[in-house]
Amino acid sequence: MQRRDVVKLMAAASLAAIGLGAPEVARAAEHAQAALQGGAPAYTPIFFTKTEWPVVRSLADLVIPKDARSGGATDAGVPEFMDFIMNENPGSQKWMRDGLKWLTAEHRTRFNRDFVQGSAAQQREVLNDIAFPKKAKPAFKAGVEFFTRFRDLTSSGFWTSRMGVKDIGYMGNITLSAWDGCPEPQLAKLGVSYKMSMRAVRKG
Amino acid sequence: MHTQPKRLEYDVVIVGSGAGGGMAAHVLTQAGANVLMLEAGGWWDNTKDSQMMKMPYDSPRRGASTPERPFGEFDACVGGWQLPGEPYTKAPGTKFDWWRGRMLGGRTNHWGRISLRFGPDDFRRKSIDGLGDDWPVTYNEVAPYYDQVDKLIGIFGSVEKLPNHPDGIFQPAPRPRCHELVVKQAADRLGVWCIPSRLSIITKPTNGRAPCHYCAQCNRGCMTNSNFTSGNVLLIPATKTGRLTVVTNAMAREVTVDAKGNATGVSYVDKASGKDLHVKGRVVVLAASACESARIMLNSKSSRFPQGIGNSSGVVGKYLTDTTGTDVGGFIPKLTNHMQHNCDGVGGGHIYMPWWVNNKKLNFPRGYHIEVWGGLGQPSYGFMGGIENYPNFSGYGAGLKEDYRRFWGATVGFSGRGEMIPNADSYCEIDTAQKDKWGIPVLKFHWKWSDYETNQVKHMQETFRTLIAEMGGEVWGAMPGKDKGYGISNGGSIIHELGTVRMGNDPRTSALNAHQQAWDCKNLFVADGGPFVSQADKNPTWTILALAWRTADYITQQRKAGAL
Known part of the structure; x- marks a missing residue:
């Protein structure tokens, strides 16, 4: 399928479901697709503002960074994915906007500079207060709620990307002529086997 | 596919293309009847329309839901808990959700293909524990139809000879997945019966359909027709007889009658044009779903039927039940750091747990089954x-990325699906104050669980927690308290509404006789979940199919005898 066709298809599908203008949707879809294929041109977000965009990119990579096995969130097009999802759900945008404001204000209060200009240590200091819901102080409730959702959305975007699916090792959605079950070493690790009886065990 | 009827009059008009309507149409067209079917949604053909082989990155939405497809953009079922222009209302305090499919095949596009026969006891519960009512049919009368359904549609399972869980004519069941064997081990130790699932997914070539290829995406619609939907397994083949006309986007308004009180056909709204149209039929079969069929009957008022057609007993809309439900999941440490492999299998669990306890020992009368x-x-x-709920998780960064890898696949969960007893506080009626966008009066729901159901759900919660502990796991979250019904689902949310047009042996206390024929109107039949006298600890679809076949045979017989 040509990229142009993909774009047309996605634009049509999105338009059917929501009410966004055709050019906006087509642009978001095109960029999301380009990002998937690598070599994305500079992306102009639709939902995120010019000031929010670098914060989103930076935060997404802090959540899922590049490592030996795969790239980071921005390499996988997660910010573009987030822009698309935000646009699609006008009823669920406030938490993101408010959260980014909270993060910016918190970082400024502490270090007198914007989040993206903070050092790695400074950024981490803020994240450490909001990344662990069970340990977080009540004063950071707003930050914790935002970061928990942001982390989940980063996970959604990263692990469903081509890069993420390959990394996590999802091996299905293929056609098999027979189902042999799970591999022997995995069963052995769990202490189970296909020699087990599948009959119901009656007690009492 | 047709947008308008082709004839002036049909032998049979069927409303609804789901399990019941599909089976009735299949059997009646085979028997030579000219059938017209009205479907409120659009055409759907899995072989052409399915998104089965999509990867998440094929869409910028990554499989998220859309207003048209609340269960995800790749899901087959067009429909939802709320449909634009088609409201329903609830009495104050009522928690009830109503899922409606709007497409060829109806809600058979939206289910787990769990295809359980009701057992002998399920047809005579009142005789056993005094609650509810007995059915006017017995297991032995329905069994030959279950056999035919097994052979026509195809089902896998294992012969177990367990009491009240009748075996069928099974194709080989697929091996359990690795985590399912861990569940099986725990269930065996606790004496909870755990056996291969019984799903209407074929593992052998069946009537021209290819066997399952194990991509796990049954809910997206099977491009090879290896699972059951009414559209692809019953209706599209039935169109090949040349005797089935399906009119899509047709919203049934009412069953029309003549001066003698016989049904003459169905009036409906053509959704595309908004026009009111009518189709004539010698026999009318309602199979629009339990609540929608009740709505049509209650809205079909005439001087002959002031309470709605077939409702001289006043029971239409009453005795509404749904399956009880609750879910518990847990983290199973031994499932972390799995070896990468294809764990897809069929779309649905490969094992399940049928009801295994004697209710005489318990504080609730009926059982449940467990899905994994x-x-x-x-x-x-x-x-x-919700990665933050896993133990010692890393919050963010390289450690978090590693957490996702090692914790993926380490959650196992259980869903209980149990039998509710019909009660006087759970029913639907016409809301005289509200109409849908075509001016058709809508349903108002009333709902209340009793202690029978909440005690049962408490038992589910305790069982699931014990199973998770037995696997060495840690349960996600504390057990909901009595004030929350121990986590019982909303009425309707398991999507097993039944009983609103119940059958029986007495015209004073039932709307239909044992052939699902209206006592008050001999050429009106109901062939969905409406006629059910009781739920069971089993999903209703296989019984809807068997009874629809039985009713279609009866209609054929009566037509031949000149009685209809």
């Missing part, structure tokens, strides 16, 4: 959400 979830399914929107 877990494994390494295709990543989709929402993947590993």
